[in-house]
Amino acid sequence: MKMMPSCREITEQASDYLDQNLSPWERAAFRMHLLMCVYCRRHVKHLGLTVSTLGKIAAEEDARKNDDIQQIVELIKQQLDKPTEQKGEECR
Amino acid sequence: MNQQLPSDDELIPRLLAHDDAAYAQVVSAYHGLMVHLARAIVGPAIADEVAQEAWLAVLRALPRFERRSSLKTWILRIVSNTAKTRLRHESRTVNLEDALGDQASIDPSPFNAAGRWASPPAVWHADTPDDLLTSQELRACIDASLSALPPMQRAALTLRDMQGLDMESICKVLEVSESNGRVLLHRARNRIQAAIEEFYQR
């Protein structure tokens, strides 16, 4: 039987909690702590908001940029046709 | 336009046959992601160059690709390795662990000796990402804290929270264990959260 996690431990587990990566016991203890601790509730809410804000920033960036695919393909093909020192790239 | 990408089984033989349409399809599907990953590791100045270099490595190595992961994961691992190699060259004087990894956690600790909050989190006057991002100043704080992350943390954060890859693929791409990948992600998220927190505590 594990004791209730401290606030510090909650902040250490919060990322795994959001990603559903805690064991059922850890998750239960985590939620129990949140029920009783307004600051940790706030911390976890803020972490979730941080993560979704990063997603929003990425979506905005991708909406702006407009790569010229054909131009990139041409560049790659030109380079590829050049005789070259075969670089050893592992193929796992 | 991102049409449905054909399966690896269909795509790989066509790439090996130098099919132009297949080239265009993989570039269209993966180039943006490759630049994001390269930028996370080496920074914006040479990210495009690293992505280009990685494409050449991909197409040259493709005949020897053993299909132990998806094409996408394999391509991204080549980007990651190309970028890490560049980073080693660029920062010859710096210890590689410092350049890639992480040293300190957030200080000073907001907790007392018993592990309870000593300086509790501030109330953020925001409930959604849109609320947060209305402040230009806060947006600049977030961008600055992203730029200040150690490269491997930024790579994990970019792939997970900004590009939506699953953790298993990310660990294969970055060549870290599952638990190390989680630590990188956790620390990166905490740093961005701390930057926003600092903004609201002012």
Ligand SMILES: [Zn+2]
């Ligand atoms: Zn607490």
